Amino acid sequence: MDGGRRGRGRRQAIEKELKKLREEREELDGRIRLLESQLEVRPEGVDGAAAGEGVVYGSCDGSVACRRRRGNGFAPDGGLPADMIYRYSRHLLLPDFGVEGQRKLSQSSILVVGAGGLGSPVALYLAACGVGCLGIVDGDDVELNNLHRQIIHKEAYVGQPKVKSAADACREINSSIKVVDHHHTLKPRNALEIVRKYDIVVDATDNLPTRYMISDCCVLLNKPLVSGAALGLEGQLTVYHHNGSPCYRCLFPSPPPVAACQRCSDSGVLGVVPGVIGCLQALEAIKVATAVGEPLCGRMLLFDALSARIRIVKLRGSLPDCTICGENSVFTEQDFQKFDYENFTQSPMSDKTAPSVNLLPENARITSRDYKRLVDNGEPHLLLDVRPMHHFQIASISPSMNIPLSMLEEKLPTLKTSLKETGAASASGKEPALVVLCRRGNDSQRAVQLLRENGFASAKDIIGGLQAWGQDVDPDFPVY
Numbered sequence: 394m395d396g397g398r399r400g401r402g403r404r405q406a407i408e409k410e411l412k413k414l415r416e417e418r419e420e421l422d423g424r425i426r427l428l429e430s431q432l433e434v435r436p437e438g439v440d441g442a443a444a445g446e447g448v449v450y451g452s453c454d455g456s457v458a459c460r461r462r463r464g465n466g467f468a469p470d471g472g473l474p475a476d477m478i479y480r481y482s483r484h485l486l487l488p489d490f491g492v493e494g495q496r497k498l499s500q501s502s503i504l505v506v507g508a509g510g511l512g513s514p515v516a517l518y519l520a521a522c523g524v525g526c527l528g529i530v531d532g533d534d535v536e537l538n539n540l541h542r543q544i545i546h547k548e549a550y551v552g553q554p555k556v557k558s559a560a561d562a563c564r565e566i567n568s569s570i571k572v573v574d575h576h577h578t579l580k581p582r583n584a585l586e587i588v589r590k591y592d593i594v595v596d597a598t599d600n601l602p603t604r605y606m607i608s609d610c611c612v613l614l615n616k617p618l619v620s621g622a623a624l625g626l627e628g629q630l631t632v633y634h635h636n637g638s639p640c641y642r643c644l645f646p647s648p649p650p651v652a653a654c655q656r657c658s659d660s661g662v663l664g665v666v667p668g669v670i671g672c673l674q675a676l677e678a679i680k681v682a683t684a685v686g687e688p689l690c691g692r693m694l695l696f697d698a699l700s701a702r703i704r705i706v707k708l709r710g711s712l713p714d715c716t717i718c719g720e721n722s723v724f725t726e727q728d729f730q731k732f733d734y735e736n737f738t739q740s741p742m743s744d745k746t747a748p749s750v751n752l753l754p755e756n757a758r759i760t761s762r763d764y765k766r767l768v769d770n771g772e773p774h775l776l777l778d779v780r781p782m783h784h785f786q787i788a789s790i791s792p793s794m795n796i797p798l799s800m801l802e803e804k805l806p807t808l809k810t811s812l813k814e815t816g817a818a819s820a821s822g823k824e825p826a827l828v829v830l831c832r833r834g835n836d837s838q839r840a841v842q843l844l845r846e847n848g849f850a851s852a853k854d855i856i857g858g859l860q861a862w863g864q865d866v867d868p869d870f871p872v873y
C-alpha cells in the first residue's frame with residue numbers, strides 16, 4: 394500500500410512539474426512569436442524591393458502550408474497563449490465564436506482585391522480581428538481625392554502605392570498576423586497565381602470587367618467570393634460561389650450596356666457608403682472563414698444611405714448552363730488567361746481611363762490650345778458649358794454659359810438669343826463662334842451633334858474638355 398501511495402505521489406509531482414513546464418514553454422513561445430513578429434514589421438530593404446513583385450513581409454507566402462507552419466498565435470496543442478487571449482478576449486467571450494472561431498480565423502487566408510473605399514475597412518477589420526494571412530492587391534497610388542473615403546490611407550502616403558500604405562496600416566494594428574502586398578493591378582494573366590494562395594476572396598474593386606474577372610477566377614479555383622459595390626449613395630453586397638450560391642455570370646450572363654455602368658469618378662460617392670459596405674464585407678468574410686452564422690449566399694443586401702434603408706433580396710440560384718460555373722462548362726484556366734474582359738464588357742478595367750466617344754468629324758472639334766488662342770486673339774465667341782449644374786458650381790471657365798446637356802434641347806431658343814447678343818456686342822460684327830465644353834469631351838460631342846442638327850452649323854467642341862484645359866492650358870484649373 395505504502396509503495397503504491399508513494400508511486401502515485403511521485404507521478405502527481407511529475408505531472409505537476411510537466412504542467413508547469415508546458416505553461417512556461419507556452420508563455421515563452423508566445424513571447425518569442427511576439428518578438429519575431431515585431432522584427433518582421435519593418436524588415437530592412439523592404440523599400441528597395443517594393444516595386445514590381447509583391448513584397449512578402451516576413452516569410453509568409455500566403456500558402457496553406459505556410460499558415461499551418463506558423464500557427465498564427467496558436468500553440469501546437471490548439472491553446473492560445475496569454476497575449477492572444479488578451480488581444481482577442483472579446484471574440485473569445487462570444488459563445489457562438491469563441492476559441493474555435495478565433496482558431497479558424499487565425500488559420501484562414503483572405504485576399505482583398507482593391508485597397509480603396511471598400512478595401513479600406515475590409516483590410517483594417519480583417520487585420521484587427523486576427524486573420525492568419527491577409528493579402529492585398531492593388532496597382533494604384535494613393536491620391537489626395539481618395540482620402541475622403543479610403544480611410545486606410547494617410548496624407549503622408551499620397552503618391553505612394555496603395556498596397557504599401559494599406560499593408561503598413563494593417564501591420565500597425567496587428568503585428569501578429571501576416572500581411573502580403575501584391576503591387577499589381579489584378580489581370581487575367583496574374584489573377585490565378587495570386588488568388589490561388591488564398592482561401593477567400595473579397596472583391597473591393599469598382600469596375601465591371603474586374604468584377605467578371607474575379608468571379609470567373611474564383612469559380613475556376615473554387616474560392617468563395619465576398620462581393621461589394623458602392624456608388625453615389627447606394628451600396629450592395631453578396632457572397633458568390635459559396636454554399637451553392639450563384640456566380641456573377643449566373644446573375645449577369647451578358648454585361649449591361651456601357652451607359653448603365655456608372656463610376657465613382659463620374660457620379661461621385663459619399664465617403665461613408667463604401668465604408669458601410671466594406672464593414673459588411675469584412676463581416677461576411679469572417680463568417681465564411683469561421684463557418685459561424687449564415688453568410689449572405691443567394692441573397693443580396695441593398696443599402697440606401699439617403700433613406701437609411703437596408704433590404705435583402707433573394708437571388709436566383711446558379712444557372713445550370715452557366716458558361717463558367719455550369720455543370721457542362723468548358724471554360725479552362727487557359728481560356729481565362731486569354732479572355733478579354735474589357736472587350737467583353739466594353740468598359741475599361743481602370744477607373745482612370747474614361748471611355749471616350751468619337752462622334753464628330755475633325756472639323757467640328759478644336760483643342761484646348763486652339764480655344765486659348767481664340768480667346769487671346771479676342772475673337773467673338775460664346776463658350777457653352779454642358780456639364781450638370783452641380784459640376785459647373787465646382788469650377789468653370791469665365792465667362793461661360795451653363796446649359797446642362799439634358800436640358801439643351803429645350804433651351805435652344807435661349808442659346809440663340811445669347812449667341813445673337815454676343816455677336817451684337819462684338820466690335821468686328823463677325824458672327825461669333827459657338828464653342829462647347831464639358832468635363833472630358835464626351836458630352837460636348839453629343840451636344841455639338843444636337844446643335845448641328847438644330848441649325849447651329851458652326852458649333853464645335855473642345856477635345857478632352859476641362860481635363861485637357863487643365864493639362865494643356867491652365868495648370869491652376871481645379872481638377873475634380
Ligand SMILES: [Zn+2]
Nearest residue numbers: 640643715718
Ligand atoms: Zn455561374
